[in-house]
Amino acid sequence: MKPSPDFLAVTRSERTIAGASRLTPVAALLVAVTLLAACASTPAPTVGPTSPAPTASAPTSPPATQITEEGLRDRLDALAALSTKADGFRAVGSTGYDAAADLVISDLQASGWQVQEDAFTTPAFFDDGGSRLEVAEQAFQAGDVAPLIFAPGGEVTGPVVAIDWETPESTGAGCSAAGYGGLPEGAIVLVPPGVCFRRDQVVAAQAAGAAAFVAGYPAAAAGSVLRPTLVDPDGLTIPAAGASGPAVAALIDVAAKGGDATLVTDARTVPSPTRSIIAELPGSEPDSVIMLGAHLDSVIDGPGVNDNGSGVAALLEIARSLGGATPRSTIRLGFWGAEEVGLHGSFHYFEGLSAEEREAIRVYLNADMVASPNGYAAVYNESGAPAGSATVRDLLAAAIERAGGTPQILELGGGSDHLAFQQGGIPIGGVFSGANETVSPQQATASGSKAGAPADPCYHMACDDGSDLDLGLARMLTSALAEVAGDLANEPTLLED
Ligand SMILES: [Zn+2]
Incomplete structure (x- = not known):
């Protein structure tokens, strides 16, 4: 594959590489963000059962998810308010990050989830x-x-x-x-x-x-x-x-x-204590875990309301919709710190798990940018992803189709927090609405967005302030994640390719 000549796409892939280079030879990861075949040329996804029939011993299933634009908007507004005022926005080492972490904890607790912190120290970067x-x-x-x-x-x-x-x-x-x-x-x-x-x-x-x-x-x-x-x-x-x-x-x-x-x-790098937030909805079969994640930090150059306040809002809205349920598998959420400087929070968490704890994780689903103003409904299709990932891709695509969307199948080149799980052998998937890469004619036709313009012109900039987001698209992608997470939690054998 040839890296995109678009400098913005290359910038995104650079972030990718960053995290990857610690675990694998960089040569194996020379993958830029590359759009793969999608839409008309994509074979119809295989669809798993969306509401598996309960077995005789099945405990309470999660209720039908009811993801609302209002629920997403409220959380995006709250993140925007604290991120815009805070020095360094929500970047690692900033007061905004800590305020956002506290906000996430109280939101999750209000939804009835068990919350823990995964503390670590990582380099923080300051531009003076x-x-x-x-x-x-x-x-x-x-x-x-x-x-x-x-x-x-x-x-x-x-x-x-x-x-x-x-x-x-x-x-x-x-x-x-x-x-x-x-x-x-x-x-x-x-x-x-x-x-x-x-x-x-x-x-x-x-x-x-x-x-x-x-x-x-x-x-x-x-x-x-x-x-x-x-x-x-x-x-x-x-x-x-x-x-x-x-x-x-x-x-x-x-x-x-x-x-x-x-x-x-005029810049400094300072070791900084920080934390990821981990939340659980315990299942009746604790040895089986369905995990979802979104990074909570922003870049130092902007408030990061789409990147990745939108993914955080998606997970919080899913947490609210599932609160009080007892799925078969435990559902676990990760709100990662220090993604933007090299995927540090998700790698710290995954590297700290025992072999048994890793084995229990049946799937990892990622949400990084789901409300891009000129976006499209993409699902991850990563090269070399572990067995089961193709099934996850097809389940997410089918859920988007049921919600009236046209899924775009996309390779992200390991550019977000799924990479640690993917490299650790866990089936992965995710949803994405596009960053600063130019929207292709095919993506534009599928989504009603504008071809030739970036999906999010404010990617990693001060104008990523939440003022121009596509909440309808965010709701669609969040609903798809919630539906697939719920289905897999109740029937993890869906992942057996
Ligand atoms: Zn991001």
């Missing part, structure tokens, strides 16, 4: 706002130059060397030290989105002797550069920042002339 890039007569500041998450702060003045900009798409030269050739002393390298993770590019540039790294995003408009995570601060020694289109143009120009630039990154 003074970063700048000086190129010839131009000076770029916040919005056009953004320190990459976990890159050290610093100041470098040196010759600009553009790597791999000769062709319209990266050849991957920036992914290995050899691709940097013989760099001059103190070089600032400018590297396009490539076929590997940004972390790999930064490490390769360091090994080649670069003094600073600039991740170029030529398609990013002035003032709208995004920043990928480098996953882990360990091993990073040089300042690194993302640059918008205008900043990239200035750097390429000065590189051609053999001139210098100055990069200042």
Whole structure:
């Protein structure tokens, strides 16, 4: 598969990689967000029973789920209110994150669920706002130059060397030290989105002797550069920042002339205690667990109401709808911390489980962005996912169809918290309404959204404030999750392919 040339898609995949690189060889994960065949060309999903007949000994089933737009809206409003006011929004290490965690705990308890915390310490990244890039007569500041998450702060003045900009798409030269050739002393390298993770590019540039790294995003408009995570601060020694289109143009120009630039990154990485929230509705067969998860943290650059307040609202609304029921399998919810900086909360939780506890988890269902304003109703279809995942995909697709939607089958390349479970051999699935990737004509036809525009133009930006979300789409995706979770909780043998 070829990584998408869309810089935004590449940014999303960079986050993906981040989490993955700790557990698997990065080479095995060079997967960008890739749209797979969907819609008309997709075979009709196999449909499992939606209301399995109770066996003689079956305990109370969850009631028919009644997911409402109002229930989703109330929770999104509450998250938006605290996230917008809080310093650092809901990013790891912020007061907003702790306030959101407390909100989730009280909501779950009101719905009758048992709640625990999974505490861990993880690096938190703080941008202190003074970063700048000086190129010839131009000076770029916040919005056009953004320190990459976990890159050290610093100041470098040196010759600009553009790597791999000769062709319209990266050849991957920036992914290995050899691709940097013989760099001059103190070089600032400018590297396009490539076929590997940004972390790999930064490490390769360091090994080649670069003094600073600039991740170029030529398609990013002035003032709208995004920043990928480098996953882990360990091993990073040089300042690194993302640059918008205008900043990239200035750097390429000065590189051609053999001139210098100055990069200042004003950022800190600080170990921070944080927590994921774990909730349970005990079943009559405690050795069988159906798990759902959504990350509770946001990026540092915006309030994250769609990403991922929407997934959190979905799980809270499911918790409310199932409160008081006694399913056969235990239903467990994970509200993950530190997803945006490298999937740390879900990996911490999964790595802390015993072999027996892992074995009890029959399936993991993920919700990360379900209310995108120009979105579509996607279900996960991850390459190499464990047996049972295809069944989950088909069950979710069928549930979306029953709700009047046209499911889009999508590969996310491990870009969210399902990855820890997937790598641990658990069948996985999930729903998604699209991020900043451009909506395809097929997706637009299926969903009534606009082709050629991003599903969520505010992805990872300050405008992800909840003011323009598609609650009808969120309700559809949440209902599908609730229905499939309930069906699997009462009849886990549905997963046996
Ligand atoms: Zn997210």
